[in-house]
Amino acid sequence: MAEENKSLAWITFPPCPGLPPASTAEVQGIIRLPHNVELWHGIYGVPLKVSLKAGKPPLAFIHGGVSHSGYYGHQIKYFAPNHTIIVYDLRGHGRSPFGDDKQLTYDKLSDDLLALLDHYSIPKVALIAWSEGCVVSWSFLSRFPKRVERAWLYSAVDDYRKTDGERVSQIPMVKEYFGRMETEWQELNPGKNYGEFIGCYVNLWMREPLWNAETFRNVPIRGEHTDAPIVWVVTADYDDWIPPETHRRFQSYIKNSSFLEMPGTGHMAFVQTPEIYNRLVDAFLHDPKPDMSKPQLKASL
Template sequence: MRACAVSLLVLLAGPALAEDRWMSIPHPPAMPQAVASGLAPVNGIEMYYATYGAGDPVLLIHGGLGNADIWANQVADLMKDHLVIVADSRGHGRSTRTEAPFGYDLMAEDYLALLDYLKIDKVDLVGWSDGGIIGLDIAMTHPERLDHLFAQAANITTDGVDPAVATNEVFGSYIGWMSEDYARLSPTPDQFDAFVTQISGMWASQPNWTDAQVAAITVPTAIVAGDHDEAILRAHTEKMAALIPGATLVILPDASHFAMLQAPEDYTAAVRAFIDG
């Protein structure tokens, strides 16, 4: 059954919220104690990674400008019965970058090389924004590496991005926060502007997949969005879900692009319902 006929709506029980939670971005708690962490030499960079817990492996990939620590709420839950892997994408957080142009294909190769380094053959992949796009790239090119793909706030062409995001205050607050995190975490703490300029070249033209490429995905996939996403147009999200055979459409209520932080329990429950259900 196609995604347009299968919609998983995650509903909140109880009284209405006192305030609009999608209008702010709560910071996550500190990350739990890692089982292992370090810098993996992949594709000419040093890629920060950490692992938590034990069990079936789950790879969490953060969004653009972010870092692995954004997943603290989800890691604390999923590590109870999963091996959870997080990393900082190239140029993000504690990972280095090169002069090579950013591309989702290159970033997907980084994560596959990291899994090889960790000797992990196959994972459930939870990707947010750029992380979801990286997950879609892997689903197209290396489906044998994925059991499930939970892709939140992703797009498949640049026209899926809402132009209004450029002036959105909530999104702007995220950029300011990530600038501070970059200065605190990065091995090149004074190069945030140069990093943004470099990755913006990718965002200007990627992703740019055809409908046929997306429709060829065979990995069990959930296409996920907050119902107040500032960056990705709802019609685009629905199109993605309709294109991928058998995909599940998940709409998280009272949450935005930053749903994993605004509604962490609902978000993790949706992840578990898909990868464990």
């Protein structure tokens, strides 16, 4: 049985695919923010100015907690021929130092994303986010909905107090994940204190987020507003890190959002089953916006 289980994608944690060579990037560097925060980022694929001139929003892939942007290597390779790809390391993660401000909030983390978009004069973005990066994206969507063309929101929480932390901590892959992430963080941050880094985020998770439908009341509704973002709330059929009811609750927060349960995968589909994940993200990117110049049918009650 043990040998058979090794073939189950959702219990595997494949190696980090890593970023493409720096020579293939349009940009790899940092932007400096207040309080000495430095945001490392990379831009790949179709040149940014080409996409902006065509009115085609770049794709911003946002990684999960204690992880880094190298885990989106498969996606960069897949989408780069037809899209501008932006990845960045969340504050304190990967190659992005905390700076002097270690009292985190999700407003601050979504402000970091706003600063990155403003730095490159990007009016709208397609958010493709996972786990902690997804929480940042939900915050960004609630505060800056006009900057979001569409959002793929995969495996997030609206209140960490509603998760069973003790149960999750016993999942074998969770232990492997945090062990590997500590090693990779220290490789990217030699001489720095991993305990201080993780402590800052644990402190955040004890306080935020605390969201409900009211949080997202200013997000325009698809089919009712021309500028409304397309929102997909995404989970996986074997994602045992997040309580299943969480994603349906998120979907209820934004009227006319969509729900997707990816098959045969778990909390890290982008490395566990990248072929399935990439094709579904591609379908999401081709989900058309309604033509608001035509009369919209209203469902009868």
